[in-house]
Amino acid sequence: MDFALSQDQKLMQASLAGTLDRACPLERVRAFAENREVVATDVWTALTDLGVPGLLIPEEHGGLGLAVLDAALVAETLGAHVAPTPFLGSAVLAPLAILAAGTAQQQSRWLPALAAGEILAGAAIAEGISGARDGAGVRAEAGRLTGKALFAFDAEQAGVILVADTDGGLWLVAGDAPGLALTPLTNIDLTRRLSELRFDATPADALAQGDIPPLLTRLRDVAWTLLAADMLGASEVMIAKAVAYAKERRQFGRVIGSFQAVKHLCAEMAAELEPCRALVWYAAYAQDAAPAEASLTAAHAKAHLSEVSRFVARTATEVHGGMGITDLLGLHYWFKRVGADRQWLGGPERVRHLAAVIQGLVAA
């Protein structure tokens, strides 16, 4: 039994962190957010050099062929850097769906291009997971899609978009398909892009030929796990920033970090977050290695990290005093990042309800 990261995983994470320190410092994040950029091509190119877009794509299609645990380590590092990337859509959801349910032709058409970072992919699957809002829903008829999907990840500038219809079918739609209209949805989190897609008899390529609900379940579980990992990384940084500030800032002739009132806030954040690391590791490991536990541990990781990261975001802001709420400090980028992760693909109350359903405590 070995519950730890391998040497390779530690090296990969360190090298990714080093790349992001250079390619994606806070100033770069700020520019992306303030200029409402759609894709930070420079950042994505730097990540492409490390193989991030092809992380989950098998080597035969030009990827690295790694596992969800590796993707979780990447997500944690991206969260720590509040990195503006189309990671979830391009590197995770679309490739996993195409791999699991695509024909050989679909795989060879899309996977090498995705792995090489030549095209981006989006994913419009929220309704099938967190439920439809504002009349959303996509109907499929004779290879054409009609209706609307909200909260699509990374769909702007995507070459291909993964779409779930209301019957649980999965489709691939070209980014420039006729009858597809896209409206950006401005989030509090300006580091990642969401949009609303409208389909009007839009031609689509049927994807899932086989057993469809389990595939959507797998996409959901992996996405939940990676959103949890993103919150883990963002929360670690918020704690580190709060601790560093408390060791520097002086009031009443002492650094404020020597007051127990402040120390205990920091200890509480650390005590809540530290077990989350093991929870995220386990959930990510389970996605590939322990299928029977994959859904439940993913749900708990998503819901629990949502609660802990909200507590950390609020507390770390308070430790910074008035500085905490300024734009200048920039802590708000992490604060908003975990705020978005919390709601995406289901807030904690909904996810906990599903956690009870998953283990058969109640009916869906």
Added chain:
Amino acid sequence: MDLAYGPEYQAFEAEVSAFLEANRDRWPPAVGATREQVLAWQKTLIANGYAARTIPKAYGGYGAEVDILKSRIIAEAFTRAAAPGGLAGQGINMLVPTLLDVGTEEQKQRWIASTLAGETVWCQGYSEPGAGSDLASLRTHAVEDGDDFLINGQKIWTSTAKQADMIFCLVRTEPAAPKHAGISYLIFSMSTPGIEVRPLKTMTGAAEFNEVFFTDVRVPRSQIVGGRGEGWRVANTTLKHERGMLGDPNAAESRLAAIIAMMRAETVGGERLIDNPVLRDRLMQLQARVLAMKFNGLRLITSQLADESPGLAALIVKLQGCEINHQLAAMAIDVLGELGVLYEDSPHLRDHGVWQHRYMFDLGLIIGGGTAQIQKNIISERGLGMPREPKTVEG
């Protein structure tokens, strides 16, 4: 990351389960076991390596190599089978490891085997009315008198003092030294003249603790563990063992399972409690916390195996583990509602009233063994590198 046990460990797992099954008729009953039954079972467990596993044979243990995985497999198998484990308590969990670390050969020979066998019961004399979180300010003192120490003072929060044959006790022997350097660790018989034990009744209604008074208690100087003035260092060895004991994630997991079973079985107004969405949401929040601590435990085992410092992952165990156990008790009471406040021998009582007892007793565990506030000092200072509170003049 690989959570499977290899073939050697799978075989070991099967061996432990087979042992438990084959010896089922020797298990002491959960309620009303006699002392003979308990001691006989302890003897069987030691002989088979399921208690005192890594303690040398020469001191009455089983003498196996330290193997954290095997220890874990044993604990899991006992939990799964709901089998009674080996004896626990302050003698076995705290004194024995301390003697192994710093005791003289004579002390090891004299005390470890009889303690493991359950023949010698110990209590711990650390806290005093004026020395709780600031334990090093303790004032019970021992003055040299010929070959003996003469002890005067008072201890408090001494569990099992009534039953104990022996006490391990912190006393001030060097009054002129700085407070941490003036303490010694003595072991002596509870039947020594001059010792008075007064039960300390708590909010549970039971006297789980005692006060112990010392008046001219005469103890041979040879009964010191470590040297004179070394008591603080010796005691810290012991406290480390206690904190691990208090944050046990296995207990939380089986309590959670009991609550889930209760929520599926109990109804109110014909509705199953598990069908109440508010209670169920709370249950799921707790389940996430219990799982996170369980996986944190796996991580700690791996870092122990690799001989790496576990850092924060270990420092948070006492704080989080005790908090979660207390929240589990609170949840069980709320699930039971009016049935949850029944107590003692009331009709309709559930689970012998254990949840109310735990709700009150476990609050004591949040305070004992280093309060939650002291734990937060430890986490922030040792885990996060934050500065200590500046000392006041008299401290």
